[in-house]
Amino acid sequence: MSTYRFEALLAPRRIAVVGAGDRPGSVGRAIIDGLRAGGFTGHIVPVHPREASVDGLPCSARLANIPQPPDLVMIATPPEAVPAVVEEAGQVGAAAAVILSAHLGHGAAAPVGAAQAAARRHGLRLIGPDSIGLSVPAGGLNASLLARPPNPGDLALVSQSGTVASAIAEWAWRHGVGFSAVMTLGRSADIDVADCLDHFAEDSRTRAIVLSLHHVADARKFLTAARAAARAKPVVVLRIGRHEAPDHRPETHTGALARPGAVYEAAFRRAGLLTVDGLDAMFSAVETLGRQRPFPGNRLMIVSNGRGIGALAADRLADFGGTLATLGEAGAKSIEPVQHGSQTNPLDLGIDAVPQDYARALEPLLGGRDSDALLSVHVPTARAGSREVARSVADAVTMARASGRRKPVFAVSIGEDEAIRRIYAEAKIPLFATDADAVEGFLHLVRYREAQSDLMRTPDALPRDFSPDVAAARRVVDRALEEGRSWLDPYAVTELLAAYRIESLPVSLAPDPDGAAAAAWPLIAGGGTVALKLVSPDVVHKSEVGGVRLGLTSEADVREAAHSMIARVRALRPEARVAGFAVQPMLRRPQGRELIAGLAEDPVFGPVVVFGRGGTAVEVIDDRALALPPLDLALASELIGRTRVARRLAAYRDVPAADLSAIALVLVKLSQLAADLPAVRELDINPLLADAEGVVALDARVRVAPETGSQTRRRGNWHPRFAIRPYPSDWERRLVAGERHIHVRPVRPDDEGMFRTFFAQVDPEDVRLRFFAPVRDFSHVFLARLTQLDYSRAIAFVAIEEAAEEDQRMLGAVRLHADANHESGEFAILVRSDIKGTGLGIALMRMMLDWAKAEGIARVEGSVLTENRAMRAVCRHLGFEERPVPDDPSLVQATLKVGE
Structure with a gap:
């Protein structure tokens, strides 16, 4: 409701x-x-x-x-x-x-x-x-x-x-x-x-x-x-x-x-x-939030009546990852008359500072361009009581705002009382009892603006050759489910990863120690060494029972290791079934970093992508970051950057940087795998070895389970447990308008560049009719709002002329945004000016209406300029009813009941 x-x-x-x-x-x-x-x-x-x-x-x-x-x-x-x-x-x-x-x-x-x-x-x-x-x-x-x-x-x-x-x-x-x-x-x-x-x-x-x-x-x-x-x-x-x-x-x-x-x-x-x-x-x-609106920038200038208290605030800012403002030559010169200590930021007014010193310091800083916000810190002294300083600071800020200088100001008053709180509240200045609270309050708004930028960041386009073999992957999973298995065997895991082009080591399965030795012989004879791993549906973490042996150089070593594993499993886990052994070549990449990447299942939010530092001590180290799928390359890169191991992926000494783009692509592939295969409940690649040459999965486990009756798909063909609706690829279509062959698909975040080119080719008058006003600046923020959609609430279809890749051009787009109750949706459409009359607009509108019907949206409506006769004709052709907008005679409201 x-x-x-x-x-x-x-x-x-x-x-x-x-x-x-x-x-x-x-x-x-x-x-x-x-x-x-x-x-x-x-x-x-x-x-x-x-x-x-x-x-x-x-x-x-x-x-x-x-x-x-x-x-x-x-x-x-x-x-x-x-x-x-x-x-x-x-x-x-x-x-x-x-x-x-x-x-x-x-x-x-x-x-x-x-x-x-x-x-x-x-x-x-x-x-x-x-x-x-x-x-x-x-x-x-x-x-x-x-x-x-x-x-x-x-x-x-x-x-x-x-x-x-x-x-x-x-x-x-x-x-x-x-x-x-x-x-x-x-x-x-x-x-x-x-x-x-x-x-x-x-x-x-x-x-x-x-x-x-x-x-x-x-x-x-x-x-x-x-x-x-x-x-x-x-x-x-x-x-x-x-x-x-x-x-x-x-x-x-x-x-x-x-x-x-x-x-x-x-x-x-x-x-x-x-x-x-x-x-x-x-x-x-x-x-x-009660006093200050969000603001651009992240540089904080600190003003205090003592070097120590100012340094504490600067330390806290550094602890939280904030940015201390650096004064330029003009900024430093402007505060010379009031500076007491040698540092320019934090600015030390001295323990003997009087209230007027705060006003004289804030005056140039409020108008300067070297900082984005100011923090005034005061410790009461015999020279200046907190109330007098509060009044001085409040008056200086009020005067600056009256003259158009609205730089945010935060205040700390040690030993605050009701009168001080009232002074700062009337001036709309956030007041805090400690420097730590003030810095945290400042960073709330900084983080908000950063989050908005992250939400609207345009991701890189995925490599065009990434096209997973979903059918092959589904056969692997279905086969395991039909056989009643919860865990894929090592060979099936390799097949699954290969279907999504995630490189892994080849694996040979053997039923017993002699078979393992025979499987290892070709690798050993070629001068290599092998890894031997236990295969058991009852043992998930093989290292806990000694089920992994590395660097084996002879058949005898392999046979002895296999017998030893069986004996150890029988001693530690007598109920565990031993299905056999997996033999793999040892990979020698001395500059590789061991990572972990995979999927987990959360009972509330469904599939989760996990990334971090790998190895046998992965849970003890606990260096990990999580993200909800679906992921694009920007989100995957941000996920990597939130871990401590990200620093080890950079170049150091004679070790080149790991291929970050290859790591990010693996995370995107895992996200896509989760979307395509709801039966995959957990996937664990550990270690995922990364270096300058790329990434390779050295070991992996996959748990599968059938979907239950309650896990039905909602409105559209998408993962029943995804918390965020993925890109609706099942809504891609092909149509013909005039002599043009056109590919119509849902808009993606990486379409921003294509939209910018499109608007440059549209008659400005058509743009005015679409947005009800002239638009001259197609900024990143403007375009991001058109291309970055929550597919649970909005859809936009873009029409692209089918041609050679370098000649593909956007011809138009239609969008629909549902209300919070998912009962009605507001539409908008724009096609390129030179192809009006080809029927593309009507075709896009019909596709939008099909989406609305599939989503259970009962009513589609949109405001149209009265002078936009072409759009009104399209609406009448599709059965929309028109009615005037009472408080704006320049508009009509076009409404269609989708069920009718």
Whole structure:
């Protein structure tokens, strides 16, 4: 349902409180007290079967007795009574209900299940159970158990935990930070975090979103909403329970490395969310976002009244990977009159600095170009009290803003008090108690801008010769499943990797020690050495039972090693079956680095790509990074860069750099393998040897399992467990328009260059008709928004003329963006000016409508300039209905019900 009925939920005119007794301290009475304290001006109706009035308000015995249906119902009854209350609320026509009651159990047979079913029957939206309510301060709504009504502001706070929300709200109240809304979701029987993200992403009164969550129930829904919200405004998330153990014991190294907390972190990163790891960090984020908007740049200039305290701030900035601003000649000269120490940054005003010294220092720095933000740090002295310095700093910043210099300023005041907080709050300057908090607050906004750049980075195009043999790979997996095997044998693993062009060592399988010796002889006779490995469906980590022997140089060595393995397995794992032995040539690449790459299965987010340092001690070293597929080369390169082993991949001494592009390509191939083969549950390449010549898999394990009935594919042919929808390759088409043979496919992120060339070839008047205004700057950001899509929510089809590769040209594109409820979609289309009238526009529109129908989108609509007769004719030809736009006579709204 997503944002359905959110208007009534957050701006109710009539509220019923079920279970509201006259006893002070009861939950229902506390809700009424909170509504009054918040200044709610609508109707409040207590509902109680035995009370005549509650705190002077006339009481109703039942919801059905209320003359007009309430918009919002607050439920504070015993758990077993909740389903009946929800049913009655739905019957009388209420829009939403908040379940404050706890202990409603789990499953369809429990009270929570009955309440969910009743709400769905009537289209009633639910918050809770285990909620402590919600608040919209600007609207006077405080239907919550918060200690006091929050202040109005432009931050939205969404929390699954009532106590965490209470802590954040209380801290914000004491520091003068306000909220556009506070919503505590509890166990989210209906409305969840994704629904709230969809709403507040579009809410003009919300500038940033603060999340506290413990778990995600629907990964696809959450990530789609989170990615859309993070592109619109900063979203900060605190996850509770980051170090909880997984529900099952992983069987591969990649599975062990993909712990739940790390997977959540990877998901947040992919969505562009800013993560914090505790309440202190969350408070810093709230303070920053409550006063300061995101800004370009990352260079921080520090001003303090002592070298030591300034150096501490600079150290903390370095610890967090921040950038200390370097003053140029003009900048250094501008602060000479106020500089006390020898360093230019941090600027030391001296322990004897007076308030005016801060103003004289900030004046040139606020207008200088050597820094992107300023940090003012003050320690109180006998010469200058903190209040006087705060007033001086606030006045200097206010004057600079009035003259158009809006450089961000952060402040630290050791020993802050209420008066100091008020001074900085009125000036919209974030204030922190310590240098560490201030630096962290500054870096929240830096990281946000960096995340936005990463989200819009154009990836390199994949090599055109990368075309995996999916059919061959599927045969390998299906054969294993038909035979009832959970693990592919070494030869099948080699076949699978070969199908995706991942180089690995050839392998020979032998049933016994004599067969292993015979298989090794050709390699040994040629002057090589061999590796012998145990093959057992019951032994995943061969090294734990001595199941790997390297550098064997004779048949006798191979035979002896095989017998030794059998004896050791029988002693350590007597139940394990020995299927035979794998013989491989030893690879001599002395400058190779041992890596690990593979796939793991997370119960929430599905397949996860794992990369890091390999070897037998991989889990002890724990140098790894995770990413959710699908991956492109840019995301794969970023994944590599987040590990410590990335530094070893660079050149050092006489060792050349490893081939980073080859490593990144392997990760992209694994991502594609996960998309193509849902039955592959875990894949472990360890070690993956990398050097200047490329990469080669020395050992690998693959676990497979059939898909269960619940793992069905949703809207389209894509992996049933992927959290992020991959590129919809099954929507590629070929058509003919006039004499042109045209390839139509979904848009990819690496199409940015093609779009730039296309716009250069389109008549500027056609561009104006498409975007409703002249467009002269086709910037990277502009083009990235056209080419980087969340295929769960949007699609764009591009038409390319089929020709020699160097002559391929874009002819046009159509796009459709679905709303958060996935009920309607907005379309737009543009074709090259010189091929109008060939039927391409109609063909693209029909393809877009086919997509909408396949996705279950009921209505497609778009705004068209009244003067755009050609587009209006296409819409009429396809059955769209036109109606004027009431507040803009230059536009008409074209609408088509897809089912019709």
